[in-house]
Amino acid sequence: MSNVPAELKYTKTHEWVRAESDGTVTIGITEHAQDLLGDMVFVELPEVGRSLKSDQDCAVVESVKAASDVYAPLAGEITAVNDDVTDSPELVNKDPYGDGWLFRMKPANAADLAGLLDAAGYAAVVAEDSH
Amino acid sequence: MGNRTPLYEAHVALGAKMVDFAGWDMPIHYGSQIEEHHQVRRDAGMFDVSHMCVVDLRGARVSDFLRYLLANDVARLTVAGKAIYSCMLNERGGVIDDLIVYYMDPVWFRMVVNAGTRNKDIAWLRRHAPSFGVEVDVQEELAMIAVQGPNARAKAQAALGTRIGAAPQLARFAAVESGSLFIARTGYTGEDGYEIMVPAEHAEELWNDLYAQEVKPCGLGARDTLRLEAGMNLYGQDMDEDTTPLVSGLAWTVAWEPQGRDFIGRPVLEAQRSAGVPQQLIGLVLEDKGVLRSHQQVFTAQGAGEITSGTFSPSLGRAVALARVPAGEVTECEVDIRGKRLKARVVKPPFVRNGQSCID
Numbered sequence: 001m002s003n004v005p006a007e008l009k010y011t012k013t014h015e016w017v018r019a020e021s022d023g024t025v026t027i028g029i030t031e032h033a034q035d036l037l038g039d040m041v042f043v044e045l046p047e048v049g050r051s052l053k054s055d056q057d058c059a060v061v062e063s064v065k066a067a068s069d070v071y072a073p074l075a076g077e078i079t080a081v082n083d084d085v086t087d088s089p090e091l092v093n094k095d096p097y098g099d100g101w102l103f104r105m106k107p108a109n110a111a112d113l114a115g116l117l118d119a120a121g122y123a124a125v126v127a128e129d130s131h
Numbered sequence: 132m133g134n135r136t137p138l139y140e141a142h143v144a145l146g147a148k149m150v151d152f153a154g155w156d157m158p159i160h161y162g163s164q165i166e167e168h169h170q171v172r173r174d175a176g177m178f179d180v181s182h183m184c185v186v187d188l189r190g191a192r193v194s195d196f197l198r199y200l201l202a203n204d205v206a207r208l209t210v211a212g213k214a215i216y217s218c219m220l221n222e223r224g225g226v227i228d229d230l231i232v233y234y235m236d237p238v239w240f241r242m243v244v245n246a247g248t249r250n251k252d253i254a255w256l257r258r259h260a261p262s263f264g265v266e267v268d269v270q271e272e273l274a275m276i277a278v279q280g281p282n283a284r285a286k287a288q289a290a291l292g293t294r295i296g297a298a299p300q301l302a303r304f305a306a307v308e309s310g311s312l313f314i315a316r317t318g319y320t321g322e323d324g325y326e327i328m329v330p331a332e333h334a335e336e337l338w339n340d341l342y343a344q345e346v347k348p349c350g351l352g353a354r355d356t357l358r359l360e361a362g363m364n365l366y367g368q369d370m371d372e373d374t375t376p377l378v379s380g381l382a383w384t385v386a387w388e389p390q391g392r393d394f395i396g397r398p399v400l401e402a403q404r405s406a407g408v409p410q411q412l413i414g415l416v417l418e419d420k421g422v423l424r425s426h427q428q429v430f431t432a433q434g435a436g437e438i439t440s441g442t443f444s445p446s447l448g449r450a451v452a453l454a455r456v457p458a459g460e461v462t463e464c465e466v467d468i469r470g471k472r473l474k475a476r477v478v479k480p481p482f483v484r485n486g487q488s489c490i491d
Binding site for chain 2: 038039041042044060064067093
């Protein structure tokens with residue numbers, strides 16, 4: 001069973017979301033997602049300042065096996081991107097919940113966070129996936 | 132559950148991620164496909180290739196049989212243990228399989244064919260064997276381990292000790308028996324090394340002996356990126372029953388001489404050659420970020436084609452591919468990658484050989 005930290009929120013499309021103290025949210029892909037994709041070779045991130053709708057595709061992670069879109073978990077504006085993963089895509093494999101984070105957003109509506117999956121909900125999605 | 136090789140338990144114990152490959156449960160990687168790739172380019176790695184099928188062919192007319200069945204000419208083999216790479220063609224000149232065949236003695240050849248094609252290959256061999264009085268003997272009890280990399284031979288020799296026999300003296304593309312082992316200086320990575328056939332019951336022992344010499348296990352993922360960097364075709368992707376060797380970058384494996392040699396598919400190949408071969412297999416290097424993958428559309432001045440094998444090349448840090456495109460001089464083309472057209476440079480494979488980049 002892959003690691004699903006209890007303090008994070010999740011999407012069905014395998015993004016994780018962490019609420020930061022400054023009101024922004026940090027987003028990455030889950031350990032399960034990176035495991036399915038295998039070794040990352042390219043990461044394409046959105047531009048800072050870009051406004052996104054919920055579920056809009058805004059980044060691409062590409063592994064030896066496949067290219068996969070990353071979706072905005074909620075509506076908002078991109079406030080930061082992790083340039084380290086552009087230079088070293090393997091960070092997404094090595095530390096998906098830490099140094100392998102992808103981008104940060106200022107949510108248009110902070111309440112949207114509550115609508116995301118919690119760890120138990122996401123673990124159920126993963127369990128469903130493996131059948 | 133698929134077929135399992137004698138090394139299945141060893142793979143699981145090493146934490147391999149197992150996938151289905153041609154009906155076999157095989158390791159795709161043991162953690163990182165890219166690290167395994169580098170391991171083979173820089174040191175030594177080992178692959179379980181027991182899913183491949185070994186067939187012994189015996190009979191007084193076995194050479195005549197193979198000269199009729201294969202597009203390459205086994206009459207070129209005169210030294211015991213020496214091998215050739217060849218396509219086996221259907222009457223339409225399409226490739227039934229690509230294979231290696233070893234000349235062991237005048238009445239015995241040993242053939243290694245792909246796992247995915249084994250049933251049709253054996254059926255084809257058995258269909259034509261009776262008229263040549265050849266016996267087709269499938270070696271079900273042989274496992275095979277490929278040890279590849281610049282240090283592969285030295286480490287294999289350390290692991291095998293006296294069991295290595297005369298293998299250290301082997302020329303490239305030749306094999307020798309040593310006790311119950313059959314050791315060939317062949318491979319599918321563009322590196323030096325051995326492919327060792329071993330009775331199933333001794334496979335795990337050999338695997339462990341190699342592991343003790345720090346020959347690292349490598350999965351099918353690394354095997355694919357290594358072979359593609361080496362410019363080697365993969366059956367079912369780069370050629371199949373509907374493509375001839377001439378449109379698959381394999382014209383070099385067709386022995387036209389002597390002209391009198393009749394082999395299956397020859398009339399079609401000759402017609403294609405005199406009419407002008409309509410397509411070609413070319414090598415591509417992507418200069419931009421992105422990964423070339425099979426079935427992506429390729430656009431050249433002569434018309435459109437398709438990538439047959441594409442990957443991210445760990446050695447070059449860029450995407451490389453083989454693509455089938457219309458005949459004619461091509462130096463640059465565009466590839467449709469997820470809706471974007473990106474420029475790719477045309478190069479002559481291999482992309483990487485013996486650890487060195489072959490492109491600018």
